[in-house]
Amino acid sequence: MKTTLSTTAKVTRQNLIDSFWLLYCKKSIEKIAVKEICDVAGYNRSTFYVYFKDAYEILAEIEEQTITVEDFKNIVIKNLFYGNLSHDHRKEAILKLILEFFEKNKTYLPVLLGENGDPHFRQKVLKKLTPTVLSIYKKLSPQELMEVSYLMEYQSAAMLSMIAKWYANDKDLPTEQFLELLLAVTTNGVQSELSKYRG
CATH class of the missing domain: 1.10.10 (Arc Repressor Mutant, subunit A)
Structure with missing residues (x-):
């Protein structure tokens, strides 16, 4: 009002x-x-x-109040899309920032991303993030920017789904173990991580 x-x-x-x-x-x-x-x-x-x-x-x-929190942009941009941090430093940053952000917003965010949540909520999150993330790649051609936007869509959607599932499962993995897994998938890709579990 x-x-x-x-x-x-x-x-x-x-x-x-x-x-x-x-x-x-x-x-x-x-x-x-x-x-x-x-x-x-x-x-x-x-x-x-x-x-x-x-x-x-x-x-x-x-939803609007939740997805305009600057902390979320900082987590994604600084730690998941920038590749200029060492593995150890990035892991430490993610452990602190993601936990801080989701704990700060734990009343709303896990539910909004869960099965009762608005199915368009993740798209709203991406819409907020896209201009900021794409601004990192100013020197790319239109074709390259299009490819980056698809990569960002894939990575962001996977990350949000993974965190939402963890909260839905009442954090069944210890926080540090979960965030190490999240970082590994983000850094190395799903296939690389799955290969570790094959006999």
Whole structure:
């Protein structure tokens, strides 16, 4: 909303967001009715419509807040696309930055990337990241930039899926082991890493 809200209105609005999120963690947005959100929050539907048009507007706001966090861009650009760090230094940076970012956003991000999340959310993330990442490759030809965009799509999608699965599995691998695996796949490729497990 563009108007300035009173303290009470801000609390009411946040309660509606929190109530929506409790439901969204359990089921997809198509199955969430405004009445359910209001029942959880303890308000009537007329109160809901003062602040939001529908449940999709709440989800869009949460997604927008999550994918504009600068930390995420820094992690991807500095550590996964730049190749100028040594393996040990890059591993240390990823261990710190990825853990910090996902822990900071653990309320929303794992769910948004999970099975109940918006299937277009990852594309929204990539759309935010693409201009910044491509700016690294200013000297490339249009054809080369196109190829880089495909590589970025592949790598980013794989990384997000892998992290989302780890959170969905309640971090079944120790943090350091998981992040070492993530770094290995990012650096060496999937086939190279899978070959280690073949007899």
